[in-house]
Amino acid sequence: MINSGVKCIINIMYQIEFTIILASSFFLILCGLTAYIISLKKKADKYEKLFNAMPVYCNIMDKNLNIAGCSKASAELFGFNDKREYIKNYTKKCWPEYQPDGQLSEIKAGIFINKALDEGCCKLEWTHKHLNGDLIPSEITLIRLEHCRKGGYAACFTRDLREQIAHAAEIEKTQKELRYAQETAETANRTKSSFLATMNHEIRTPMNSIIGFTELAQHNCSPEKIKEYLANISESAECLLKIINDILDISHTEPGKTTPDKTPFDLANDNNDLNYRNIHQGILEKPNFSGVVLVCEDNSMNQQVIRDHLARVGLTTEIAHNGRQGIDLINKHIQKGDKPFDIILMDIYMPEMNGLEAASEIISMGIKTPIVALTANTMSNDLELYKENGIIDCLGKPFNSQELWKCLIKYLPVLSYSEEDKTDASAGRQEDDKYFQRQMRINFARNNQTTYADLVKAMQDNNIKLAHRLAHTLKSSAGQIANNKLQAVAAALEGMLEEEINPINKDELKILEHELEAALNSIAPLLVEMDANKKPKIHDKQEIRKILEKLEPMLINKNPECEEMLDDILSIPGAAELARLTDKFNFKQAIAELLRLKEKWG
DSSP, rough: OOOHHHHHHHHHHHHHHHHHHHHHHHHHHHHHHHHHHHHHHHHHHHHHHHHEEEEEEEEEETTTOEEEEEOHHHHHHHHHSSSSHHHHHHHHHHOOOBBBTTHHHHHHHHHHHHHHHHHEEEEEEEEEETTTTTTEEEEEEEOOOOOSSSSSSSEEEEOHHHHHHHHHHHHHHHHHHHHHHHHHHHHHHHHHHHHHHHHHHHHHHHHHHHHHHHHHTTOOOOOHHHHHHHHHHHHHHHHHHHHHHHHHHHHHHHHTTTTOOOOOOOSOEEEHHHHHHHHHOOOOEOOOOOOOEEEEEOOOOHHHHHHHHHHTTTTEEEEEEEEHHHHHHHHHHHHOOOOOOOOEEOOOOOOSHHHHHHHHHHHHOOOOOOEEESSOOOSSHHHHHEEEEEEEEEESSSSOOOHHHHHHHHTOOOEOOOOOOOOOOOOOHHHHHHHHHHHHHHHHHTSSSHHHHHHHHHHHOHHHHHHHHHHHHHHHHHTTTOOOHHHHHHHHHHHHHTTOOOOOSSHHHHHHHHHHHHHHHHHHHHHHHHHHTTTOOOOOOHHHHHHHHHHHHHHTTOOOOGGHHHHHHHHTOOOHOOOHHHHHHHHHHHOOOOOOHHHTTT
16 A cells, blocks of 8 residues: 555656646746747847838738838828828829729739739839829839748839929920020021022012113114113112112111121132132123033023023033933033033022032032032022032122123133124114014913913922922013013012912912913913914925924934924924923923824824
8 A cells, every 4th residue: 555655656746747847848938939039029120120211112012912011211102101001001092093004003013013923023114192192103113022932922112203204304394495496596597598588589680680681782772672671670770679678678677687698709719819800800801712511591581591691702502401401411422522511500490400419410420510500599508508519609690791701711711802892783683682582572471371370289289399499480580571570479489488388378379370461461462473473384294204303303312402493393283282392391292292293194
């Protein structure tokens, strides 16, 4: 019994000891765990304080768009004072329902959080909303937290773009103001240049008539002819006086805004000093030359004027109606082994290829022939443009004999000088002058039957370039027949087209129609007389074939002298269309029409 009791007591003592040991162990574990938890809390507090102190907008977000933590700056960015409130309401109150691209904010956010968790990181533009309702344009960068369980959390960094956008807007505003100032200055310069160019044309137009008719009067003793010239001079002088008065009125109204460009003519030509001395040291005796001149000029009346002037001093002229024809004539001379002309007088405004384009191509061909601009545009900026394209000098329209000679002697050898014949008042010369004026008027009527319709069509098609060329040509032609009213209206229209204004519904177009119709009606009797004096129709096939065979190579070679065959062409029955195409120098269609007539007449 005693042994049994002792054993029982011993068992109880073992149990008590085990219990004490077990309790001690739990106590030690609990103490260690508590210390560990306290340590973790301290670390968490440390990291929390560090997180809150960071001046970045950062959220910790899971794949379900729940926020596990955030920086204090994030809460303050959107107007929250309490981080817990921010975490609770971020997706509800800080996201607009839709993003600017039209996507629902919640759907778009889900797409990108999953993309970040799958790929490691991504970036997107995002629009947030402040508690006060203001929108906050942002850039968000999502980065997967690698130490978290895969598919768990991502750090969401937000960059507020409001200041950057405001700065960019300020820069754009400044740039816009600078562009506006630059455009205003450029517009002012264009307006000034346009005004000066227009005045240049307007003043030179009546001056052309005054100088031209004065010079003609000096060589003509017919009282009737002199009276006619004086009447024309008087009308042109009145027109010039009106222009001067208009300029003075403008200068009084806007002082200092239309200062002419006083830059002297300088194309870096060594002969300019000689030209200057010649102009200011009296009148030259008439020079005599020998050679050929290429004149690129589309206006038939200007062609006749320059051809007759050159003939007076012994020069033969070949005419090209545009730059392309001029280059073709140069190539023909080269192919024949001839010198490609002694000098080239180049109009600037021409169809198909203008003077600047032609000059550039001629220079690129290695041609050394001096090229002189033949134009009314002689402002300093025009002259610089000519120089850039290989044009070494400029003869301004209108020009008189002295100005032409002083230009020619700079580039052509003079054979001799002779005193100009002042007594050239013979009946033959009077008849020549009369015929010349009559032909100019007839040519004007023939060349301008469809001008108004062509102008209207060009404007309706908004082909400003073609309309400008038509107005420019009409202005020059009207000046040649001393029709100052029509010339002024055409010049006004040309000025509008230079500014790229389409005057299809403007009063100027209606006025031009009226003045052009009046001009054509005044010349109509000459056309009737010309028709009455036309050669009678011929019906002999052999004679008709001779005319066509003579004309054909001229059309193939684009020879402008084909115009001299118009009367012969019109004597062929049914050849009116061929005459029209030939008169217009429409060589391609004229050849086709000629072949049709050749087939008809065997």
